[in-house]
Amino acid sequence: MKTRTLIVAAFAALGLATVSVAEPFDDGQSTTYYEQLKGKKVGFVPLSMGFDLTEGWNAGLQNQANALGYEVMVRDPNWNTEAGVQAANGLIAEQPDVLILHPLDMQAYNRTVQKAMKSGINVIQINLKSVTNGDAYVGTDWYEMGTKQAEAIVAACGEGSGRNGKVAVVQGMLATPTAQISGQGMNDVLAQHPEIEVVATQAADWDASKAQAITSTILKQNPDLCGVLGLWDGQDIGTAAAIREAGMQDQVFLVTSGGGNQAAACDNIQNGNFDAYFSYDVPGQARDLNAAVKILLQTQPEPGSAPFALYTPLKLITADNMSPASCWTLEELKRIGG
Amino acid sequence: MLKMLNQERIVGAIAVVLFIGFSIGLSGFLSGSNILSLIQNVSILGILGIGMAIGIIGRGIDLSMVSTMVISVAWMLVMVNSGVNLWLALGLAVGFAVVVGIVNGLLIAYVEVPAIFATLAMGIVVYGFGKSFLIGQDVVYLPRDESWFYHIGSGQIAGVPNPVVVFALVALVAALFLKFTKFGRYNYAVGDNVATARITGIPVRPVIVAQYVLIAVIAVVAGVVVATAVTSMNTRLALSTQVYDVILVVVLGGIGLSGGKGGVRNVIVGTLLIGILLNGMTIMNLGYTTQNIFKSVILLAAILIDTMLNPRDEQTAQHGDI
Numbered sequence A: 001m002k003t004r005t006l007i008v009a010a011f012a013a014l015g016l017a018t019v020s021v022a023e024p025f026d027d028g029q030s031t032t033y034y035e036q037l038k039g040k041k042v043g044f045v046p047l048s049m050g051f052d053l054t055e056g057w058n059a060g061l062q063n064q065a066n067a068l069g070y071e072v073m074v075r076d077p078n079w080n081t082e083a084g085v086q087a088a089n090g091l092i093a094e095q096p097d098v099l100i101l102h103p104l105d106m107q108a109y110n111r112t113v114q115k116a117m118k119s120g121i122n123v124i125q126i127n128l129k130s131v132t133n134g135d136a137y138v139g140t141d142w143y144e145m146g147t148k149q150a151e152a153i154v155a156a157c158g159e160g161s162g163r164n165g166k167v168a169v170v171q172g173m174l175a176t177p178t179a180q181i182s183g184q185g186m187n188d189v190l191a192q193h194p195e196i197e198v199v200a201t202q203a204a205d206w207d208a209s210k211a212q213a214i215t216s217t218i219l220k221q222n223p224d225l226c227g228v229l230g231l232w233d234g235q236d237i238g239t240a241a242a243i244r245e246a247g248m249q250d251q252v253f254l255v256t257s258g259g260g261n262q263a264a265a266c267d268n269i270q271n272g273n274f275d276a277y278f279s280y281d282v283p284g285q286a287r288d289l290n291a292a293v294k295i296l297l298q299t300q301p302e303p304g305s306a307p308f309a310l311y312t313p314l315k316l317i318t319a320d321n322m323s324p325a326s327c328w329t330l331e332e333l334k335r336i337g338g
Numbered sequence B: 001m002l003k004m005l006n007q008e009r010i011v012g013a014i015a016v017v018l019f020i021g022f023s024i025g026l027s028g029f030l031s032g033s034n035i036l037s038l039i040q041n042v043s044i045l046g047i048l049g050i051g052m053a054i055g056i057i058g059r060g061i062d063l064s065m066v067s068t069m070v071i072s073v074a075w076m077l078v079m080v081n082s083g084v085n086l087w088l089a090l091g092l093a094v095g096f097a098v099v100v101g102i103v104n105g106l107l108i109a110y111v112e113v114p115a116i117f118a119t120l121a122m123g124i125v126v127y128g129f130g131k132s133f134l135i136g137q138d139v140v141y142l143p144r145d146e147s148w149f150y151h152i153g154s155g156q157i158a159g160v161p162n163p164v165v166v167f168a169l170v171a172l173v174a175a176l177f178l179k180f181t182k183f184g185r186y187n188y189a190v191g192d193n194v195a196t197a198r199i200t201g202i203p204v205r206p207v208i209v210a211q212y213v214l215i216a217v218i219a220v221v222a223g224v225v226v227a228t229a230v231t232s233m234n235t236r237l238a239l240s241t242q243v244y245d246v247i248l249v250v251v252l253g254g255i256g257l258s259g260g261k262g263g264v265r266n267v268i269v270g271t272l273l274i275g276i277l278l279n280g281m282t283i284m285n286l287g288y289t290t291q292n293i294f295k296s297v298i299l300l301a302a303i304l305i306d307t308m309l310n311p312r313d314e315q316t317a318q319h320g321d322i
Helices: A002-019 A030-037 A052-068 A081-093 A110-118 A142-157 A177-191 A208-221 A233-245 A266-270 A282-299 A330-336 B007-025 B032-057 B065-081 B086-110 B115-134 B162-180 B182-192 B194-200 B204-229 B235-239 B242-252 B264-283 B288-309
Strands: A041-045 A071-074 A098-101 A122-126 A136-139 A166-171 A197-203 A227-229 A253-258 A276-279 A308-311 A315-318 B139-141 B232-234
Touching: A030 A282, A041 A052, A041 A081, A052 A071, A052 A282, A052 A330, A081 A098, A081 A110, A098 A110, A098 A282, A110 A122, A122 A282, A136 A282, A142 A166, A142 A177, A142 A227, A142 A253, A142 A276, A166 A177, A166 A208, A166 A233, A197 A208, A208 A233, A208 B032, A208 B204, A208 B264, A227 A233, A233 A253, A233 A266, A233 B139, A233 B232, A266 A315, A282 A308, A282 A330, B007 B264, B007 B288, B032 B065, B032 B162, B032 B182, B032 B204, B032 B242, B032 B264, B065 B086, B065 B115, B065 B139, B065 B204, B065 B232, B065 B235, B065 B242, B086 B115, B086 B204, B115 B235, B139 B235, B162 B182, B162 B204, B162 B264, B182 B194, B182 B204, B194 B204, B204 B232, B232 B235, B242 B264, B242 B288, B264 B288
Parallel strands: A041 A071, A041 A098, A098 A122, A122 A136, A136 A308, A166 A197, A166 A227, A227 A253, A253 A276
Antiparallel strands: A276 A315, B139 B232
């Protein structure tokens, strides 16, 4: 009985196999493409999961991995650089084909990047680069971010705007490179515009309540302030609250930046909290990230031999140019992202 | 004469000196609106400080306070954003905080884990639990709704910013509570000497549990002010060093960590000093590091003067002082 079932099963399997012999169309590249990606392993160490950027990227990464049959393993160090280095080392031991790192600062992962590449793993860095180049960088050029934000404030408050040029800078946590590099970009632009007077530069530590406190004090001292240069939507929601409370939303031009999440960006432009928002467009970054993964998996270069960068095109969102497609939601990215 | 100077008075004097100095030296400091915004900017710190003071007077400490504040209010916003009735969500958030307070209290009063360790661990548990099961995003935004509730942290009543009003109310209630209720008096007794309190017949353990429940509820009040002031709640605050700022305000005001002493007035004095300092330094546009140096030097000076004028001796020192 048992052998007969086996034989039947074997014939059935054979029958199925002959049916599936009808090969899918191969344009000369597609078959190898799918074969090269299938079963591969990608490691991902974000700063922390549970916030809009990393959740968005991960949604895109997972969608594509599912579609193409490879695996993305996420290790969440929850904002802790040391835990991040450990997580990355753990992943290196598992020998993935590609390792994606999201550094908190430019030094912490220097050796990790080298170690991974030495053991034959291609490294992608996302949204902040370590000093050491990996195989690919995907993300914002923070210097460009600073210059663009400053140019926006110059356009709103500088020469030709008919305004007095009084501007305040509400910085983030000064020790973080994103704040430092952007700050340098801002300073370089403002230095070319002597009509802009920076009346205050204060750091709010990425904390909305601190940003509110600082801004309210600055507004009391400078009731004729023309604009505020912010740096991150989650912090500048506090800056905006102070401006709104002072009844100066029409007078003070607030420039900020972030990943372009609907609730963080577009909603706040619509209700007048932000006047200009430079988005690094997380869905676009997720797409770039996937592209970098696919390129590395197919070409399998000697790690570190041919580093390339995909700097994110920054997207300016204002009340005038905002459309339903300007921002994104995580649900949407989970559904169709990547 | 010099012995009359306890830490509260020293800090009060420093605050007055700074106040006069800034008033003369900084144009715009002494305007009514700047003074109000000065208080507004530290009112959240003050509300949290009053909660912390209740714990420290009872010879405890609550390091989980900021986590409780962040997670309960962020959870409330998540619920409201997904369509739950605001008042139900608020009730659940308060309920969550009460549970955290009870667990803290049970650990400290009955299991006899030192408060500093129990609440340190609890803060991490609360944040981890909240982020894993209750809240998906790190920043939760306020729903677009016109209920008066969303104006608790912004807007004014008779020219006084609402956060200042809330701070004043919490201070008033806490002061009356500590001075005139049975629990309030018990709290001092427990903080002063647990063993004596126990033989006197005071229900020491329930008092300790009540202490932490109260702190957790005050944390929710502070959280509501934070969220409605900046129209969002950033859960990353739980990972910040804010809880040390809160302890700083309490200790700076002169509430000793050895318990049994001090009151709401101390917290107000400590909060005002920090407020004046921050406001003045922002107006002067001092750099970040310079501000930190000034802050710590003034704290150190206050403690130094206190230690010199009121040295610790066998009578005032207690076993287990931090």
